[in-house]
Each structure stands twice: as structure tokens, then as C-alpha cells.
Amino acid sequence: MRGLIEDDYVTDEGEFVINIGPQHPSTHGVLHLKVWLDGETVKKVQPHLGFIHRSIEKMSESLSYRNFIFATSRMDYLAAHINNEACALTVEKGLQLEVPDRAKYIRTILAELTRLQSHLLWWGCTGLDLGAVTPFFYAFREREYIMEIMEETCGARLTQNFMVPGGVMYDIHPNFQKRTKEVLIQIKSKFQEYDNIMTGNVIFENRTKGVGFLSKEDAISYGVTGPTARASGVSCDIRKLIPYSAYDQVQFDEILGTGGDCYARYMIRMHEMKQSVSIIEQLIDNIPEGEFQAKTKNVIKLPKGEFYQRVETPRGELGVFIVSDGAASPYRIKYRSPGFSNLSALPLMAKGGKIGDLVAIMSTIDLVIPDIDR
Amino acid sequence: MSASIVIFYILAAIILGGGILAVTAKKIFRSAIYLLFSLMGIAGLYFYLNYEFIAAVQIVVYIGGIVVLIIFSIFLTHASGKDMEKPKLMSVIVSAVAAVFACAIVISLINNYSFVATTNTAIEPTVKNIGRQMLSTTEHGFILPFEVVSMLLLAALIGSIVIALKPKTEA
């Protein structure tokens, strides 16, 4: 390891090494990229991780199956609800617990709302990274409505922790359906505005089209998932492939792109937002009556064995792997976070581009650093 | 002592001081900046003489063009931050001799020139007159030097491109 690091600083004539991060406006957190430059051209990128490692996996091993869920809210804080859902689903898988339909529907609606707000934030940040400040505020306006729904029903805006093994913590708030429908109308009316200010903009197109190409083969071999992989034409939507919660009840398309560049990744997410809106629309009026939580024992103990559950977060595939030795807390937990694999393809994509391209690529693979470091 | 003389001496000090510092500076980037001051002073001198057009051209060509070009080439040579190497003794001697020789020529020229006021009315240094004079083919026209200078600049341009071309990597 030591030798490796020393080698990094050996540079050829004319090479220029700059450290982007850990404190940098466009790394969205404490990511450190070491960039070898030839003038403005990026020759090599090396991400250095670990600045925000909190050992959530190890921490979870000392927590009960009911409690370890809360820690995952801090992993990918923009999709806290989906992370929680993944954990709850894994525990339910271990317990072979049947979740009531009402809970499934609530989970799915909230998950799609989470996806919507995450994509909205990503859209704003992409604008910010490319130098357009204003879209950020437009995105936050719509995101704020979704956060209010979350706050009203779950009790928190970002780290909801609304999930318990067997269902959801509370029933939905009486205003939930009405408010959600209003927000959907509001958001749908703004998609055109987003296109006007960003998607169609000639500078934006030039900044993203043909930038940061990732081929289908590379996407698969680097384990890239989520919109980043779908932009390269890899079908990997867990909601479609292995439906969980109420995703088998709804009609939606898996958006696949072919470009593999930043623009394709951007368009995938823009379309996914519309798909999320349509999923919520299909579910919101049909939430079945009944229990919102299945009965569980006071102390949950998983049977001996290994359990794995995958879900689709806004950034890609999140896997939760639990090894149980039959005790009240997991023996080993491993999270397969989407950001880590997606980041691993960054050096490949950024090679040969300019510094501006590096920033565009980073923002279109939608990095959330706590998700990478955990 | 009138204001105009004060200003002349200030300008002269800037020009000469900038020139001397440009030669003696240890770092090449600083040299370029001192050269810039010297050229600025010359532009100021032109303003002082009411040759506004020449002054503006001085700024455009020398400061906006030449100095920026020099700074760029300094950046590209990668050694801009280091102290320059001491010149060899031989080249010091040669350049000292050249400088003394040039100085002597200038001084002798000034001494031998009888500054007689001309009886002809001076041409107003307006843009129109300068342009006319520059492109005229009559006896005191400057069309030939003008063209020669542009040929020179063209040659310099091509030369710099040739120098800037990356040498082919030998496989």
C-alpha cells in the first residue's frame, strides 16, 4: 500500500497533479480525487475514499434487528427511506414474514417520493456543477413539497426511519393522499420548465453530449447500476427484475438509454422522474385498507443463515446482506452500495476529458459520498 | 519646476527602473512583469506627448500582445518559479560590450544632432493623418516599411507555430 501511494506522486515531464477535494465545491462531500493533468486534459483520476467512513456495517452488528435500520438512513441520506426499506425487507425475508398489503403500498409510494426528491436534488446539483445556479432553487422548490409530505407522515424530512420489520411505523397521515396528489400535479407542471432552462439549453447539451462515455460492457464489468448503467443500455432495474413491495402491482417502464454519455444519464433520470410520478399516481388512490404493520415478536431473532435483498435506490442497486447466527443482532452485515461501484467507473469515464468534463461526469453519476464510504 | 517636467521624470524613472529590474530580476516571470512596467511607461510617455494613437497602439501591441505572449511562453516552459541560472561569463562580456556600444551610438547621435525647430507646420497626429501617412505611396509615405513589418510579423507567426509544434515522439 505504501509503495502504491509513493508511486502516485511520480509524474512524467509535463504532468500536473492536482488534488480535487476533500474540500471542493463539486465533489458533493469529502471525496478526494487525485487528477493527473496534461494541460486541461485529464490523464488519470484516482479516487481516494474513507474521509467519512463511520463503520455503519460494524456498528449494526451490535444493534438489534429493529434498531440497525436507523443507521442506514445515514448512508445514502437522499434515499434514506429506500435504504430503510432494504433492511426491513431483508429482515422480513429472514423471518419469512408476510407484510400487509397496505404497508407494501405505503412503502412503495414513499419510496417513489424519495426517488423523486432525490432526482430533483440531483437535477439542481447538476445545474450547479455545470455553473448554472438557478435550477438548484427551482428543484428545491418542488423538493420542498415532497419533504413536507415526508415530514407530515414520517415525522422527519431526510432521515425518516419510518420502516420497521413487518411494515411501517405508523399509518399514513389523513392528509397524505390529498397532499401527494396536489404535489404530483405541481411537479408535472414544472417538467417543461426544467426542460426549458436546462435540458434544451445549448451550453448544457454541449457540456454533456458525448462526454464521459461508458460502454455497456464496461458498465457491466465495473458493476455499475442504476441510471448510470441504464444510460449505457444495461437493463438493471431491480423494481422490474425482482419486484419487491408493491412494484408488481404497477405499470411502469424501465428507461434504457443507448448513449452512455452524460446526456444519456441525465435524460434517464429526467424520464425516471416522470415514471415515478406515474407509479405514485397508480398507487395513491388504491391503498388497500387493513393493517399497516405485521405482528412481530418483541425481540426479533433471525434464524441461522444468510439473507440478501436488493432494492433500487435512486443511484442504483442497494444490496443488504445479513449473516445471522440466530442471535438478536446480526453476525455480519454488508451493504452493497450503488455509489461505490458507480464511482469505480469514474476514472474510466473521465480519462481524456477536460476538468469541466470530470465535474459533469461526477454530477451525472450522482455521487453521495456517505453512501460510498458508509 | 512645472508639473509637466515632474511627470516626465516620473515616467522616465518608471521606464528606466523597469528596464533595469527586468534585466536583473532573478525570476523570469518577474522579468516579464518589470518589462511590462517599462512598456507602460513608454505608453505613458506617448500620452504625455499627446500621441494618443501611438500610445494606445503601444498598449495593444506590447502590453496586450507581446507581454502576454511572453508570459504564456514562460508558463509553458515549466520553470517559471525557479531562479534563473547565472549566465556564462562569455555571454556577460559580449552583452556588456554590445550595450556599451549601443549606448555610445545613441549618445553620439544625440550630441551630433542639431535640434533645429522646423519651419514646416507639424501634421496633427490624428488617426486620419496617421492612416493616410501609413498607407501613402508618396515620398514620405510609409507603405513600404508597413508592408515589411507585416511580413516580419507573419514570419514571426509561422516561426512560433513551428517552434510550438510538438516534436514527433520517437518510437
Added chain:
Amino acid sequence: MFLKEYFGTIYKSIKSLLVGMKVTGYYFTHLDEIKTEEYPDNRATLKMFDRFRGEVVMPHDDNNEHRCTGCQACEIACPNGTIKIITKQEILEDGKKKKRIDAFVYHLDLCTMCNLCVVACPSDAIVMAQNFEHSVYDKKQLKKILNQPDSKLMQGVE
């Protein structure tokens, strides 16, 4: 045609830029679209949602009675060790010894508002309050004792 393509690009580019400027221009001229909340000024009208999780509190009734039996279920449920319950032995009127809480210590600085203690509580002794203005000058002030001085266990709660 090269020229056609060239001018077509220019036309499309300028059009897309103007479309973008129309959006910002619209908001510049429609100041009623401004969404800013002027926070400290709107304190009087700012109402948080009922379920909003601000901090853990222990409600007391008029007789200074709470519902906490000191069963420590919340302490066990808390993932961060936020809650520490100190119990004491109390002799009741009938001479029986009973476990009662001496201090319900709540470390607000450790709390992540995950609501697990409230869910775990069998006697609904603690609830989430909607207060969110927690800033203090000294970290020690974040350590709170939730049961009021001289408070008693409510009758009928066991």
C-alpha cells in the same frame, strides 16, 4: 449544406438560450412566486406537523404525575445510548417496596430522533415534541432530565 447547418446551429442555440432566459425573466417579473420563508419572523405562525420529531419529552399532568414506570424498554431500544434511566426503591403506603424512576436522563446531543424509544414504551410515557430550536451555548445543557422534580407515577400505570 455546410452553411445551412452552420446557421441552423446558431439559430437553435440562440433560441434555446432565449427560452432559458424567458424562465428566469418570468420569475424576475413575478415576485409573488418567491418561496422564501423568513424564519425567525414567522415563528408565531410556524406550526410543525404533529408527527414531527423534535425531541423526546415526558408529558406530566396537572398533578405533576408522569406515566414512566422505569421499565427501561426505551433505554434498550435506543440505538445510541441516548437514554439513561436511574431508578430508586420507593416505599409505598402499604409498605411494599417499588421501583420508581429517580431521573430519566436524556442526552439530546446523542439523539437521532429515530422514534424507536417512543415505539418501545409500553406505557406511552414519552412522546416526541415538535420543538426544533435546540441550540444552546453549552453542550451540557443538552443533557436533560425529563421527569420533573417531585413528580410521581400516575395512578393505574404499572
Added chain:
Amino acid sequence: MKILLTYSFSSLATYIHNLLAELITNSLLLQVTEMVILGVSLIAFLVVLCFFLGYMERKVAAFMEIRLGPNRVGPKGSMQIVADTLKLLLKEGLTPDSADKFLFNLAPVIMVIGSMMVIAPIAFAKDFQLYDINIGVLYVSAVSSLGVIGILMAGWSSNNKYSLLGAMRSGAQIVSYELSVGLSLISIVVLSGSLSLGDIVRSQENGWWIIKGHIPVIISFVIFIIASTAEINRAPFDMAEAEQELTGGFHTEYAGMKFAMFLLSEYINLFVVSAVAATLFLGGWMPFHIGGLDGFNHIMDFIPSSVWFFSKTFLIIFIIMQFRWTFPRLRVDQLLTLEWKYLLPISMVNVILVTVMAIMGWHF
């Protein structure tokens, strides 16, 4: 000393001059005093102007971003920028240990001086011009190229890789965009037949050039706005700064007073560019006149000329601000593509068109 005496202030200047002439008999002392008064009042004007521009930029940005903007310090937040400036002035002016200290401290001064010098030939109102130099347009384009030296100096002397990259970028950018700016200025020079800004304003007595000059002048106006936005390093062309890429570009290492000077020069540049555009294309202080309609023209004359000048200038400032708060930033190579592939060829053809138009007298 023709330089300093050619400014043709209105009665106020004459009054001050007479007053001083009575008090001070020594001509040298008189000139020095006048120079000092002129300099101090100009600097005071520019600082107040920059306060206003800073406030305007914040409010424009806020309103476009559905925010309120500064609203705490002073009425409607108008004193916020003063408070910020005070903060910057009181902050420690850090100089990095490995920086070239002399050049590091000199760079912001060069920037401010460079941008202040361009103010000289601009006519703020009728008979209110600091220095009606007969080559005004050339002077403006010449002196405005000084700014690049300041940026290069700042970038190099900071001894920071980000700063150096920013300096390199801005060098390439400013040098190439100067061409388009120059060519679009030339089209007006061709039409009005003079390099003096005073003459150019007077040539628009019967209509502004943007109206008189048909489409070619509109094209050169657009090119001038785009290219000069690039030349003053404002978004979407703020390659030298490029916060998301180079954190702060050439002024990454600057703090306190020296950083404030960069801001000052940025806003002065913004004002100068807009004032030049207003003077050349929109008639400067000249009221809106239509050749032949004397009654209408007379009504327009009632509006003071300074109001005309400043309203035109601030209109252009607003447009440039809107650019900044709407568009993403270009990439460094696209920036040069835009200049060499689009702006420069178009403005070259445009100059020919304008010349033909001027020779044939097709303009009004």
C-alpha cells in the same frame, strides 16, 4: 497638461476650478489638487457604484431564483453589501508562504487600476466626460486588455495549481475574445467615422445606431455583449474563476482586502462594458430621437441626459446579470470554439457588411 484639462465637466467643474484657482496661485499645486479631487471623487463614485451593482446582482439573482435576497441589514437589505465590504476590509489579508509576495500583492492593484482607467473616456451625460480622447474606442479596447495581466500575475504568483490553471484559461480567453470585441466596435467606428466616444454619441442625434444600422449593427451588438461578457470573465464565461472546477481560479488564495479589490474590478469592468455598449449602440446620453420628428425629439430632451445614460447602461448590466443566473458554464475548449468558429467569422463578415452599408449610405 492637456490630458487633465480636456475633461469638460459642466458648470460644477468650472466652478470648482475657478474657486481653486483663486485660492491656489501655484499652477503646479493647482493641477495636483485638481488631480487629487478628480481621483478621489472618481474612486468614491466607483465604490458607491460597486456597492449598488453588488446589491443589484444579489437582488436580481434572488428574484430569478425565487428567493428574497438580502433583507436584514438596512432597508430591504441595502446595507448588506456595505457590511460585507467592511468585513472583507477588516479580514486579515493572507499571503501564502510560498507565494511571490510582491506580485501577489501587486496583482489586485493592477486589476483595479486597469479597470478604472477605462472609465476615463466615457461620457456620463451631456458635457460630462472625464477625458474626451480622440481615439476613445481604441483606448477602451487597449486599456481593458490590462486586466489579463493582473489575472496572469495573480494566478502565477499564488503558487497554487488551481490559480495557475485559472490564469492560463483566462489568458487564452481574453486574448481571443478581444478580437470579436474589437471587430464589433469597429463596425460602429465605420458608421460614425470617428474613434472619439464623444463624436460617436453626437453622431446618434437622429437615432441610435442599433436602430439606424439595421441588422448588421444588431448582430455586432449581440456579438459585443457576448464577447465582452467573456472578456470580463463573467458567467457563463467565468473560466478563470470556475468555482465548481477550480474552486476560485486565479483568486483562490486571496482573502480580505485584496479579494475585495478583485470584486471591485469585476464590477467596474461590468459597468464599463455596459457603458461602452450603451454609448456605441444605444446612443450613450443621447435621448431617444427619431430623425425628422422634431416635436417628439423635443419631448425626449426633457429627460436628463444622465438618466438616459444610466438607464441604458443598467439595462445592459441587467442582461449580462441574467446571463449569469440562467446559463451553465461553457467548457474551456467550447469557449474557444465559440469564439473562433462562430463569433469571429460572423463579426468579420459583419464588418464588411457594415462597411458596404456605410459606403452606400444605406443607414438612416
